Amino acid sequence: MAKALLAVVSLLILGNACVVHAAFPPSLIVDMVKIVLDNYCSPEKLAGLKEAIAAAGGNTEILKIPDGESLSRVLSAGLQTTIGDPRLSLSYEPAFVPAAAPPMPALPPQQLAAMLQNAIKLDILEGDIGYLRIDHILGEAVADKIGPLLVDMVWNKVLPTSALIFDLRHTGSGDMTGLSYIVSYFTGGESVIHIDSVYDRPSNRTTKLMSMPTLLGQRYGTSKPLVVLTSKNTRGVAEDVAYCLQNLKRATVVGEKTAGGSVKVDQFKVGDSDFYISLPTAKSINPITGSSWEQTGVTPDVKVKAEDALATAIKIVQLRAxxxxxxxxxxxxxxxxxxxxxxxxxxxxxxxxxxxxxxxxxxxxxxxxxxxxxxxxxxxxxxKNLKTTADTPGPPPVNFTPEMFIELIKVSFQTDVFENNIGYLRFDMFGDFEEVKAIAQIVVEHVWNKVVNTKAMIVDLRNNLGGPTTSIAGFCSYFFDADKQIVLDKLTDRQSGTSTELKTLPELTGPRFGSKKSLIILTSGATAGAAEEFVFIMKRLGRAMIVGETTFGGSHPPKTFRVGESDVFLQIPTIHSDDSMAPSWENSGVAPHIPVAAAAALETAKGIFNKHLAAKK
Incomplete structure (x- = not known):
């Protein structure tokens, strides 16, 4: 650390062309470092600084800087870089006069009221939202003197509001003793809460700051929304207020990251010189986080520019209402x-x-x-199907010509005939029954007739995301015989309170594949909704072998409901399949007979059929 300090100082001196005889006593740096060692709030960051006393004391080149202001800047930069804390600074003040806080004068009530009106801005915004701006945090002594007036003029007007926006964007000063007062008004009074701990280095003592069991006036409570506004100018005790309320989960902080100041900065005279060093002598340690806002600042929950913070806070409060x-x-x-x-x-x-x-x-x-x-x-x-959703309107209807339907069908369906006369059919979405019925003949001519006469068939639903379930009965029917009607599923409709049996259709457009020839259905984790119900039915009835992955675990097409008069919408499944004969596919999916990765499912199915058909030859 000594080397770091000297290195920074030396680099700065090299840029100074006015090197003359030493103008300041050699003890200056030693005295300065001793003050830091004895008073800096984080002694753990000072490891090695003791060595700097002797080394720096012998570095007389530093003291050849001709004027005190230049030397103070050089030494300040060296300290800040060495310790990693910009809050340390050295000043040269030959005409220094100690600052003393003036005692609060005994003012008549009228003048006190006028002073408070200038220092505190209070407003009641639309929607019964309170707005309170304080640019200086009052301490215990002042609060004791003007507390009743504060309660009467300010607090009693805040209390009835439904929410409060507490503006600390311009608060750069304050008394640490005011922290407990402010935070306590926003906590419950049933028990005392540990708000903060402050470690004071000179006394080597840690003070726990607790919420106050009794207060002047009523508490704002713990349930009404509280938003704290911050900016890069929010500093010191105001930062502590924001940080404590944030970590108690009592307030939402909106605005900019705060300055990263200190709870206490003291100034010390360096030996018998005219130099004065300012440094943080105390630090805040939050009992919830175990860390501090000092140096790093308070990070807002919602980051916006300071000038936009109030409008953002109002929107948050309106939402919470x-x-x-x-x-x-x-x-x-x-x-x-x-x-x-x-x-x-x-x-x-x-x-x-x-x-x-x-x-x-x-x-x-x-x-x-x-x-x-x-x-x-x-x-x-x-x-996983019960959730919020966007109220997205469906696409407008399109008047398709027969030629357009044919092209659409060619794109929507894929067919092939593999070795050993194995049919392959892939489609990635189920359609509505009435729409499919209108084009059934076109589908049969351009799709179904290509695969219906094969010895076995692979139906590929690995990329089928579902769609309406109204065409499920019709599609299933092609894989059963016409001489017997089969109950495929039983659907319970919660809204109507009715149950409906889903049965095979006695009449179909085009020929059936029938119930005798072998069928394999390919699935993946993306297979959902109507596709899953088809897989569920065919597996439960023993009509197909399922190869691939467990399906998504979707639902019958859910309905969209608007929540009251809000712009929030819910997607709610309202119909479910009968699970009395087999485990339900809804929520859990359909497990395959032969589990393999989706990418390998087609080759697996072809291998099964080739082996089976070869054995028949």
């Missing part, structure tokens, strides 16, 4: 519409419990609300 109704409305929608009725009421009750426990109290944006609501709904239900 809507949150209870949105969460309760979401719970009601789930309770009334979720497909699995036996689970719905419990999910709704637990969601409202999270709201009551304050889990939604610190949200700062609509996206935060949607993200949390989705996470909670998925966790409480175990259903």
């Amino acid at each position: 809507q949150v209870p109704a949105i969460v309760e409305g979401s719970a009601a929608l789930v309770a009334d519409n979720y497909a699995f009725k036996e689970k719905a009421a419990g999910i709704a009750a637990k969601l409202k419990g999270l709201l009551q426990n304050g889990d939604y109290a610190m949200l700062v944006s609509k996206s935060d609300l949607e993200e949390k609501l989705t996470a909670d709904l998925k966790t409480l239900s175990g259903d």
Whole structure:
């Protein structure tokens, strides 16, 4: 450390062309370093500085700098670089007069009221939002004198508000004894809370700052929204206020990163010279984080320019005013519409419990609300399909010509016939029954007829993301015979309270593949929704071998519900398949008979069929 200090000083001196006889006593640097060693707030950062006393004392070249101001700048830079703390500084002040805080004069009530009105800005914004700006943190002594007036003129006007914006963007000074006062008004009075610890280096003593059990006036409490505004000019005790309230999870900090000042900076005369050194002699240690805001500053929860902080805070408060109704409305929608009725009421009750426990109290944006609501709904239900969603309108209808339909079908379906007359059919989305019915003949001519007469078939659903389930019965029917109607699935509709049997169709467009020829269905983790129900049915009925990966675990096409009058929307599955005969595919997916990586599924299926068909020859 001594070398670092001397190196910085030497480099600065080399740039100074005015090297003359020593103008200052050799003891100057030794005395300065001793003050740092005895008083600097973080002694652990001073390891090795003791060696600098002797080394620096013998470096008389430093003292040849001709004027005190230049020397103080050189030595300040050396100290700041060596210790890594820009708060240390040396000044040259031949005409130094000790500063003393003037005692507060005994002013008449009218003058005190006028003084407070100038020092504190209070406003009630639209929506019953309180706005309080304080540019200096008052200490205990002043608060004791003017406390009743403060309560009457300021605090009693703040108390009825539904939320408070506390503006510390211009607060650069204050008394540390005011910390407990301010923080206590925003905590509960049931128990005393450890707010902060301050270590004082000269006395080697740590003081715990606790919340106050009794206060003048009422507390603002712990439930109403509190937003603290900060800027790069927020300094000292104001930083501590913001940091404590932030880490107590009582306030959301909005604005810029703060200055990174200190709870206490003292000035010392260096020996018998006219030099004075300023350095932090105390430091804050937060009991929750175990660290401090000093030097690094307080990082806001929401970073915006200082001039935009108030508008941002107002938006946050307005959002939080809507949150209870949105969460309760979401719970009601789930309770009334979720497909699995036996689970719905419990999910709704637990969601409202999270709201009551304050889990939604610190949200700062609509996206935060949607993200949390989705996470909670998925966790409480175990259903990845129950979540928030965007209310995106569907594409406008397109009037297709027959030629356009043919081109669309060619793109939507892939067919092939492999060795040993093995048919291959791939499509990546199920269509609505009425739409498919209208073009069924075109699909048969351009797709189905290419594979229907093969000895075996591979249906590739590895990339099928689902779609409407209305065409499931029709598609399944092609793989069964016409002489017997089969119940494929039983669907329960929560909203109507009805159950419907899904059966094979007696009449189809085009020929059937039938129930005798072998069928393999390929799946992946992306296979979802309607594709999963098809796989579920064919596996449960023993009609197909499933090769690949367990499917996504989706649901029947969910419905979108608007939550009250808000712009938040929920996606809720309202229909579920009968799971009395086999484990449900919804939420958990369909497990394959032969699990292989999706990329290897097609070759695996071809190998199975080639071996099987070769054995028949």
